[in-house]
Amino acid sequence: MRYKALIKVLLLISFLSFASFLKAAEIRNGQLYLEVLIEADNNITLRPEKESESTINIYESDLPVCRKMNGRLEIDLIKTDKQACWGILSRIEPWTDNSEGILSETFVWSDNHLELKKENLIYADTSFVCRDSALAYARAQGISDKMVQYIPLIGSTVKITTSRREKYYLETPLRIHSDYPLIINNHKETYSGDFYLKEIDNRLVFTQLVYLEDYVAGVIPYEIGDNAPLEAMKAQAVSVRTHSITLLTYNRHRNDGYDLCNTTHCQVYKGKYLINSNVQAAVDSTFNQILIINGRIADTPYHSNCGGHTDAAHQIWNSQPLPHLLGIPCISGVDSLDLTQEKQARQWIDKNTIDPLMSSWEKSGMSWSHTISRKKLANNLGLNNIEKIVINQRSVSGRIIDMSFYGPEEVRILGEAKIREVFGGLRSSFFYIDGKNNSNRNGKVEIIPDGILNLKGKGYGHGVGMCQSGALRLAREGKNYWDILSFYYPGTQISTDWMYYE
Ligand SMILES: [Zn+2]
Ligand SMILES: [Zn+2]
Known part of the structure; x- marks a missing residue:
């Protein structure tokens, strides 16, 4: 049979239990947090930078109990028999208290504001173990490829081995918190704060939940350098912040389980590694400022x-x-x-x-x-x-x-x-x-x-968009960051009132 690879499983309501982990960005206390990819690999090693500061808190999604682990942790995905993981989206409805599909939370730009849109995703009863079989089925039915979507597996298990060789088996997705800097795999940089670990498409995905302003500060050093004149850095801060919001609304990593990747595909981000007092001052003095044009977020590319x-965006x-x-x-x-x-x-x-x-x-x-x-x-x-x-x-x-x-x-x-x-x-x-x-x-x-x-x-x-060499030159000539932004993005305005939250 042509589709012998496909299995039929009803998508269970238990999907709801992990549905909230499908979403990425979060609003906490009225502030936007982005979920940024740090590492995607078959196994993840977390190592405290200093052996003495080594407590890592780990939470399973259903359990409010926190496990405290110390020292180096090796995390491996336990291969289990694969259940269905690719589904075909049949319709989308607004989310209500009685909804029984999968909750999808995405950020959209609407009425001059960034809003969180909650939708109920309803999938066809047939689901598939791999993308190719789902695509073949969809095409045979005349269904668009766009409707074939990845659905994270329920409760994949990871094995965590501590430096004392103790072993723990925990169910993903996991929320991980460390107040102290962690080294992830062989990254040169360290990261601290809140993280998520989940299984997506048979791989472990390790992400950091980063406060927007901290993310902007983490990107600037890789874009305009950590010793640029302050006004050029401020212009860069506003363009990075605006670009981040634009990328969030594009949802281009939606099937990957995070908002932004950490490479030039989105923007290069390596944590607090190179943030100095100048970078921090540039971010703080432009707090929450983004560029808008005609009531929409302005696209703010730079080079x-x-x-x-x-150059002209439409020509390029x-x-x-x-x-x-x-x-x-x-x-x-x-x-x-x-x-x-x-x-x-x-x-x-x-x-x-x-x-x-x-x-x-x-x-x-x-x-x-x-x-x-x-x-x-x-x-x-x-x-x-x-x-x-x-x-x-x-x-x-x-x-x-x-x-x-x-x-x-x-x-x-x-x-x-x-x-x-x-x-x-x-x-x-x-x-x-x-x-x-x-x-x-x-x-x-x-x-x-x-x-x-x-x-x-x-x-x-x-x-x-903004020419970074030109921004440096204008700053040296005594221009301020708004002179620089309005020069490279003519007709735009600064807005701080762009996030809608209840
Ligand atoms: Zn990307
Ligand atoms: Zn130039």
């Missing part, structure tokens, strides 16, 4: 260095144009040029825009060069050879966003990120290829490459 002119991400992300001249002198034109883009790339006050990190985005052999480039594109390269389009910041490579056949690459990748990891796609070039019949730039291609470029990152 290292625009190269001279920031092929999205709807956003009024505050159309691209602005960042460095004076660029406003008289049209960087979508090859000649003017080259002219700007060749201009020296380095200031002696810049850090080496800022300079690295102001001017760079890169070489790649024609053979290697062809290889990256899956071509035998490259006879001709055509630049089809540059964005408003001068970034190449559409490029064709001609060998035996044409390979067309769209998007700045992919273009950076095929050339071997460029800082940006705002570059030109040195050597002979001419305009073809359609007015596009054509390059006949030599054996080695020499690239010259400016910029670091996608170029949309």
